[in-house]
Amino acid sequence: MAKASPARKTRTKKALLIGVDFGGTNIVAAVVDPEGALIAKAKIPAEISRGVDHTIGNLKRSIREAADRARISLKDVMAIGLGSPGPLNSRAGIVINPPNLTGWRNIPLRTLIEEEFHLPVVLDNDANAAAFGEFWAGAGLSARKAGKGAQTLVCFTLGTGVGGGIIIDGALLRGPDDTGGELGHCTIDYDGYPCKCGNRGCLETYVSATGIVRRTREAIEQGEKTILFEMVNGDLDRLTSKLVHEALLKGDSLAARIIHETGVLLGVGIANVVNTLNPDIVVISGGVIEAGEHLFAPAREEVRKRAFDCPARRAQIVPALLGDDAGCIGAAGIALDALKGQP
Amino acid sequence: MAKASPARKTRTKKALLIGVDFGGTNIVAAVVDPEGALIAKAKIPAEISRGVDHTIGNLKRSIREAADRARISLKDVMAIGLGSPGPLNSRAGIVINPPNLTGWRNIPLRTLIEEEFHLPVVLDNDANAAAFGEFWAGAGLSARKAGKGAQTLVCFTLGTGVGGGIIIDGALLRGPDDTGGELGHCTIDYDGYPCKCGNRGCLETYVSATGIVRRTREAIEQGEKTILFEMVNGDLDRLTSKLVHEALLKGDSLAARIIHETGVLLGVGIANVVNTLNPDIVVISGGVIEAGEHLFAPAREEVRKRAFDCPARRAQIVPALLGDDAGCIGAAGIALDALKGQP
Numbered sequence: 250m251a252k253a254s255p256a257r258k259t260r261t262k263k264a265l266l267i268g269v270d271f272g273g274t275n276i277v278a279a280v281v282d283p284e285g286a287l288i289a290k291a292k293i294p295a296e297i298s299r300g301v302d303h304t305i306g307n308l309k310r311s312i313r314e315a316a317d318r319a320r321i322s323l324k325d326v327m328a329i330g331l332g333s334p335g336p337l338n339s340r341a342g343i344v345i346n347p348p349n350l351t352g353w354r355n356i357p358l359r360t361l362i363e364e365e366f367h368l369p370v371v372l373d374n375d376a377n378a379a380a381f382g383e384f385w386a387g388a389g390l391s392a393r394k395a396g397k398g399a400q401t402l403v404c405f406t407l408g409t410g411v412g413g414g415i416i417i418d419g420a421l422l423r424g425p426d427d428t429g430g431e432l433g434h435c436t437i438d439y440d441g442y443p444c445k446c447g448n449r450g451c452l453e454t455y456v457s458a459t460g461i462v463r464r465t466r467e468a469i470e471q472g473e474k475t476i477l478f479e480m481v482n483g484d485l486d487r488l489t490s491k492l493v494h495e496a497l498l499k500g501d502s503l504a505a506r507i508i509h510e511t512g513v514l515l516g517v518g519i520a521n522v523v524n525t526l527n528p529d530i531v532v533i534s535g536g537v538i539e540a541g542e543h544l545f546a547p548a549r550e551e552v553r554k555r556a557f558d559c560p561a562r563r564a565q566i567v568p569a570l571l572g573d574d575a576g577c578i579g580a581a582g583i584a585l586d587a588l589k590g591q592p
Numbered sequence: 593m594a595k596a597s598p599a600r601k602t603r604t605k606k607a608l609l610i611g612v613d614f615g616g617t618n619i620v621a622a623v624v625d626p627e628g629a630l631i632a633k634a635k636i637p638a639e640i641s642r643g644v645d646h647t648i649g650n651l652k653r654s655i656r657e658a659a660d661r662a663r664i665s666l667k668d669v670m671a672i673g674l675g676s677p678g679p680l681n682s683r684a685g686i687v688i689n690p691p692n693l694t695g696w697r698n699i700p701l702r703t704l705i706e707e708e709f710h711l712p713v714v715l716d717n718d719a720n721a722a723a724f725g726e727f728w729a730g731a732g733l734s735a736r737k738a739g740k741g742a743q744t745l746v747c748f749t750l751g752t753g754v755g756g757g758i759i760i761d762g763a764l765l766r767g768p769d770d771t772g773g774e775l776g777h778c779t780i781d782y783d784g785y786p787c788k789c790g791n792r793g794c795l796e797t798y799v800s801a802t803g804i805v806r807r808t809r810e811a812i813e814q815g816e817k818t819i820l821f822e823m824v825n826g827d828l829d830r831l832t833s834k835l836v837h838e839a840l841l842k843g844d845s846l847a848a849r850i851i852h853e854t855g856v857l858l859g860v861g862i863a864n865v866v867n868t869l870n871p872d873i874v875v876i877s878g879g880v881i882e883a884g885e886h887l888f889a890p891a892r893e894e895v896r897k898r899a900f901d902c903p904a905r906r907a908q909i910v911p912a913l914l915g916d917d918a919g920c921i922g923a924a925g926i927a928l929d930a931l932k933g934q935p
């Protein structure tokens with residue numbers, strides 16, 4: 250092979266990525282190396298209420314600030330990845346009309362950022378970015394280092410709602426409308442609790458933070474004894490899933506039962522993806538994973554009971570490792586993936 | 593471009609495929625052209641009770657008979673595809689231990705057929721073969737001819753059980769253990785009817801032929817009036833889903849309600865794959881599709897009610913077109929796919 254030309258040398262200096270986790274409240278931009286290590290990040294308010302142009306300005310500013318904090322020039326950056334709320338069109342780079350981005354309608358975000366920084370930009374949805382982060386540099390990387398397969402990965406994020414991301418043979422399952430992976434809105438009880446999506450019995454209505462609070466509140470209203478009642482001074486509107494976790498740590502039996510049931514019901518949702526997708530690894534993220542084995546043991550037990558033996562034995566059910574950084578690291582990973590194929 | 597050499601001419605003569613649908617009762621082998629048209633087929637009994645070697649002999653014989661009926665030489669065949677009951681290992685070409693193939697245990701079926709015919713052979717599971725048949729030459733082809741997308745396709749086969757197959761961007765989702773696509777064993781009611789797989793509330797327990805018969809029988813035992821009672825001379829053990837269909841055609845109200853409910857419950861299962869996989873097309877196969885709009889209208893309505901608007905609008909929910917030939921045509925398609933990439 251011929252020696253690298255000077256032009257090629259210049260290109261190989263461009264070794265870094267910037268990943269942006271664009272949310273309804275904050276924008277987090279991070280400089281990430283090609284192995285998925287976060288070098289520096291900047292977090293600034295999205296300020297959605299101040300209008301689309303203002304928020305896009307903030308987004309550009311977050312990218313510059315992240316580069317400053319990492320003490321790099323944007324000339325060292327190969328590509329930028331943007332993780333945004335959906336619905337969006339990843340092929341066209343357009344943010345369509347996300348419910349939590351008031352005023353946004355068909356914004357060509359990818360082009361706007363490309364024109365600003367003269368760099369390749371990719372746009373994907375936030376749940377996909379978080380799943381890809383765990384695949385590339387979190388729980389998936391950890392499994393691969395341990396000699397275990399992690400090419401097919403499913404990620405459930407338990408927050409206010411339940412988000413999902415699916416990676417098949419190393420590639421994100423986006424679907425033609427970028428709506429693949431809506432795991433929170435799979436029915437686990439066709440006649441079950443109404444979900445805000447219009448469906449009934451969605452996994453999200455049971456195992457999201459909102460679902461945990463609802464089930465706890467219902468139990469208290471039915472007269473179950475719990476220290477949570479004192480913890481909120483009798484005001485059940487102040488219940489949060491974080492308080493349920495605190496009560497669990499204090500040995501509260503209602504909190505223990507609620508978290509156990511959350512694990513069981515999450516296990517139903519996991520068993521469904523184990524039977525349909527035969528994943529190597531199922532990653533659970535969100536604050537509730539702090540409950541550890543109180544959550545994971547019943548979830549794993551339920552999967553063993555419900556799914557076929559062979560795929561159930563395969564699927565490692567593990568906590569996410571990147572926490573809130575999964576989104577920006579994953580967005581950077583998706584950008585790298587777009588540049589050079591699967592990482 | 594240079595003129596084709598004589599060697600190349602010889603190779604281009606090898607333009608056909610053989611696909612085999614290997615079942616617990618019968619073996620169907622078909623000669624299929626590279627566009628997915630069935631040229632001729634041979635059906636012979638599998639005779640599982642006579643032992644593994646005997647059945648493998650029958651399988652080889654079915655391949656020769658199909659070639660004879662098509663009046664071709666095996667020299668005209670590019671490759672052979674085998675669709676077999678699972679569990680199996682498609683990468684190693686081994687049939688592991690299917691419940692309905694008594695005595696079969698880790699049989700290297702691919703190698704045995706390759707050595708017999710000196711042709712490339714691929715092995716995949718029967719539900720995948722049927723799904724791929726519909727993708728390549730059935731409902732998927734029809735959608736593509738109509739200018740509609742059909743690169744991501746999900747197939748539900750409603751028989752004694754409910755089988756499934758998933759094709760993402762033109763490629764079968766097999767999973768590392770070849771257990772991907774077990775759509776019949778997704779929970780739609782976590783506290784529902786016990787399934788023979790050990791789980792509760794599997795889609796299969798409601799919408800399989802067995803599930804249709806069970807629900808009909810339960811309704812009759814609870815005193816519902818129906819002509820089915822006379823049709824079986826009061827012997828409810830003689831109920832079949834075919835009889836339920838006949839009663840439907842005769843205007844029986846119980847049969848109409850059972851088929852309507854089957855559509856609704858099938859719609860729950862379809863909505864789950866619509867939300868998770870964002871398919872272009874969902875194909876339903878099996879005898880029950882003869883009920884036509886009695887089944888499809890409530891299924892489509894339920895998907896509209898349960899799934900997100902955008903993927904629900906995308907997903908065409910259509911009957912299979914290949915009937916019992918889907919398995920052998922699809923096995924041939926998988927063989928072609930293995931030779932030259934996606935069809």
